[in-house]
């Protein structure tokens with residue numbers, strides 16, 4: 578009896594072990610399936626991430642020979658010509674574009690540029706030397722805390738219009754190399770030399786001066 582009991586017990590525990598093993602196998606099978614699914618999904622994700630990566634060169638600083646394209650508005654992406662720039666402002670916001678690869682260098686916000694056409698007679702000597710037909714370009718990133726400089730308004734300290742950063746009201750005079758005329762900005766906007774060939778604007782050299790904010794916003 579004891580043996581029978583033992584056998585019964587053994588048989589019962591065998592059955593239990595068997596069903597546990599079955600359950601375990603099933604769980605393992607499911608885990609493997611889920612693992613395979615997750616792996617497939619992750620591979621799909623990483624493919625998507627790779628597909629969404631910025632193209633090479635899109636975060637490089639403006640290079641000599643780059644064209645300039647509208648960075649916003651109805652004409653976004655279109656190459657800017659001198660006829661797109663109204664005399665006396667407002668400025669046009671632009672990205673540099675590699676003419677060989679057609680890559681627009683918009684992956685770094687530090688590459689956004691303000692282009693404006695002013696009366697050459699209004700420009701100081703240094704700014705006039707850099708201008709083409711009164712057209713000049715500057716970094717659109719405020720030197721205070723790095724906000725974009727978005728406004729073209731009458732200055733708080735004069736009767737002329739100036740570039741204004743609305744974050745903390747710094748103002749820059751584009752006629753005088755974008756020097757600071759009001760607000761907490763510690764230095765002028767970096768200037769970008771331009772050239773004009775048959776009406777088309779392009780970059781003539783690297784930024785002159787430091788691009789970006791001096792402190793976090």
Ligand code: FES
Pocket residue numbers: 719720721722723724742743744745746747760761762790794
């Ligand atoms: S970030 Fe432009 S004034 Fe402060």
